Amino acid sequence: MTTLAVPTDLAAFADHVREQLQALAPAFVGEPSALEDDDRIASVEELRDGHEEEVAQVRALQAALFDAGIAWPSGPVELGGLGLTPAHDAVLEAGLSDLGFPGRDALFVGLNIVAPALRHHAQPQVREAELVALYRGDKIGCQLFSEPGSGSDLASVSTKAVRDGDDWVLTGQKVWTSMGHLADVGEALVRTDPTVAKHAGLTMFLVDMHAPGVTVRPIRQMTGGAAFNEVFLDGVRVPDSHRIGELGQGWRVANTSLGSERSTMSGASGPLTPYVLERLTALVRRLESESDPVHQPQIARTVAAVTAMRAAAGLSAGSWTHQLEPVAGSVLKMLMVRALDEIVRLVQAVLGERLAVDHGEPDTFAWSEFVLGVPALHLAGGTDEIQRNVIAQRGLGLPRR
Ligand SMILES: Cc1cc2nc3c(=O)[nH]c(=O)nc-3n(C[C@H](O)[C@H](O)[C@H](O)COP(=O)(O)OP(=O)(O)OC[C@H]3O[C@@H](n4cnc5c(N)ncnc54)[C@H](O)[C@@H]3O)c2cc1C
Structure with a gap:
């Protein structure tokens, strides 16, 4: 594990992380040609049958991040963290995504739902052993x-x-x-x-x-x-x-997990990755939809919803999410599903029947997996109606109906 001083300034930390990740990239990042061949695009990332190799690689990546000292920026130093903030966690996620590292979806629940509960509520010995095991990828x-x-x-x-x-x-x-x-x-x-x-x-x-x-x-x-x-x-x-x-x-502990789940699934670890947004932009440009007045209003709605969501997620990672949990997590989650719905509407409009029938044309039918996964995100981590209840009752102090 590295013992060098780590910069706390976010921009300098991003450079530090990038340097560490570049050193690890040869072992974990595939050739660009291999990535380009993969037409798949998903909103709910699912490991396919025969995924053992993928899971082993994700565990190995997590161990390498841990040994490089960057697996858990906001974690306590004595448990292998860096004692920094959730904003630094988001920097790590963005760095991994930018450099094309494989998604760590197999670890999402352990790191973002189970770990916060252990960190804040578990008994000391179990807390330490299990948090390190989760953050090293030894356990899922x-x-x-x-x-x-x-x-x-x-x-x-x-x-x-x-x-x-x-x-x-x-x-x-x-x-x-x-x-x-x-x-x-x-x-x-x-x-x-x-x-x-x-x-x-x-x-x-x-x-x-x-x-x-x-x-x-x-x-x-x-x-x-x-x-x-x-x-x-x-x-x-x-x-x-x-x-x-x-x-x-147990209810108190559950709310620690749920607040973290809602915030993190709406932030850098969620489905709205730079990769998805790049694919969407490329699709719209390739089909020349930007200059089509039929599609322009939906493009504008999508850009507005995605921008609002990303701005709120950036803010929350830095400051208020963890003080206002679970209300902030609920707000973020609502912004995320709204952005996803706008993307689905846009993709449906520009692709039409190519979304339903696979003609072999790249980057068309591939979006069907993304579209079919979005309804699940209206449910996962608590449904939209429940988020609204949380915001109304716990956030705004409105009475129960
Ligand atoms: C992708 C995904 C991953 C998941 N992963 C996990 C996991 O790892 N672990 C886990 O424990 N669970 C997981 N879940 C389950 C998820 O938490 C539940 O699906 C969710 O909480 C809703 O519960 P339910 O499906 O029983 O629906 P119900 O609670 O039966 O709700 C049915 C409908 O009634 C509405 N409704 C219910 N109560 C109210 C109310 N008081 N006010 C207004 N409307 C209401 C709901 O909004 C919904 O539309 C996952 C779900 C999804 C989709």
Whole structure:
């Protein structure tokens, strides 16, 4: 790990990161020709069947970033971080994307949802060991929140945990578990006390996904991928040391994870990457849509929505997101889905039936995967309606209806 002084100024830090990344690029960045051949464009990045090699490469990249000292700019120095800010994390993400490094989607949940909960609420030994494992790519994390009967009404989860000596025994079913099939650990929201008000009876645990009693079954989506899973917990033992936060404080811990999820999925780690925007710009130029009065209003709406979203994400990474969580995350997420909707409308308008039928013309039908993934982003991390409720009630103090 590097011990050299790291600049804190964002521009100087970006240069520092770029230098480190350039040294790693030969091992991880493919030849431009290979990238150009890949016509694929997705809003929900899904690992395809036979993705083991891809996952191994992402883990190796994460280990290399960790060893270079840049894997976790905002993390504590004693855990391999740099003690900087979320704005520095965004600089790293932008650098990786600009230099064409492979996406680290397999790590998204572990780094942006599980890690914040561990950092702020876990017991010291587990906190340190598991955070380092996640940030080195040694472990992949998943989020075990949603259940068949509990999505928006997350506080109604019924998976239960019963104390047995030094352990807890977990029984129930989770669903929509992104990357559950790859995960080594899962952040599980469960009911420890069914006799109190629903929000007060919850506790969070870190589950070993390889423990006896854990069964993971993939769910195939309309995009063709299978990044989701059902997870069955059948008498799974979890030591009390792996309780995240106090007994009965699971809702508080869940909100740490959800606030971070909403902000990060709307920022540099989200679907609106420079790559997507470059492909969109290239498409519009190639089809000469900019000079077509039919398409100009939609181009303007798209540019406005994308610009607003990117400006807000930049601001939040620097300052207010982490103070206002989860409200800022909800605002950012709404701006992101609005921008995605405008892109979908634009792509539909300029491509027409080429979006639905593959004529073999490059950069046309490829957009169908992007378009089909966008509805999922209106749901993931909490639906649009729930974000609006969060903003109205917790942000603006409006009464519940
Ligand atoms: C791409 C993706 C990845 C995901 N990954 C994970 C994951 O890794 N782990 C995990 O635990 N979950 C995950 N989820 C699940 C996600 O969190 C839920 O789908 C989401 O919270 C909605 O829950 P639900 O699907 O049960 O819908 P429901 O809660 O049944 O909602 C159905 C509809 O009713 C509306 N509605 C519900 N309650 C209200 C209300 N109070 N006010 C107004 N409208 C309301 C909703 O907005 C929605 O339109 C993922 C989902 C997606 C799409």
